[in-house]
Amino acid sequence: MKLNLKPITLANHEVLLQLMQRIYPPAYKHLWINNDCNWYINSQYNLKQLTKELQDLNANYFFIKYDTKTIGILRLIHQKPLRTTKLHRLYLDQAYQGLGLGQQLIQLSYDIATDNLSTSIWLEAMDTQLQALNFYKKCGFKIVDSYTLEFDLILDQFRGMHKMTKQL
Structure with a gap:
């Protein structure tokens, strides 16, 4: 089975x-x-949000493909003056978790970040999502900051966030 990334375009809005x-x-x-x-x-x-995100020339937005099946998304934002990349979104269909794909995707993220001259990569993760936190720690990310998420309609007990970073 082959894992690959396919760039998302405006024409893919409905699929996304x-x-x-x-x-x-x-x-x-x-x-x-x-x-x-x-x-x-x-x-x-x-569509409006996708249009805005695709206009960011310092970002990559991909569908995650496993063979011919679309199983998730990955979005990276390169903050070139700071020589860092934000792993903005990584969502993977639960049916494909536990197959080692997450680690492959993290490695692909490192490679893309390095190609964009980043020396570090960072992300934000919910402090209550222990599976995700443990995965990122296993990949070498360290918690460097914490804050409260200000999204409407999210339950209060899930507003805690960690900023995590890794040197490349």
């Missing part, structure tokens, strides 16, 4: 929206009031 409607709720709906994550999905994956 449908993918996120399929893979986001099983993992994250418990974070939201009444288990309703539609507000978040619609705010982050609408």
Whole structure:
């Protein structure tokens, strides 16, 4: 089985929206009031937001493909003056977790960041998502800061966030 990245374009908007409607709720709906994550999905994956994100020339936005199946997304933002890259989004269908794909995707992220002259990579992770935190720690990320997320409709107990970084 082969893992690869396919750039997301405006023409892929419906595919992106449908993918996120399929893979986001099983993992994250418990974070939201009444288990309703539609507000978040619609705010982050609408056509206007996608257009804005694709206009950022310092970012890469990919579908994650496993053989012919689209199983997730990856978005990286290169902060060139700071020589760092933000791993902005990494969502993977739960059915494909535990296969070592996450580590391959992190390595691909390191490679892309290095190609963009970054010397570090960073991300933000919820302090209650222990599986994700442990995965990122296993990949060498360290917690460097914490803050409170200010999203509408998210339950208070899930607002804690960690900023994590790794030197490349």
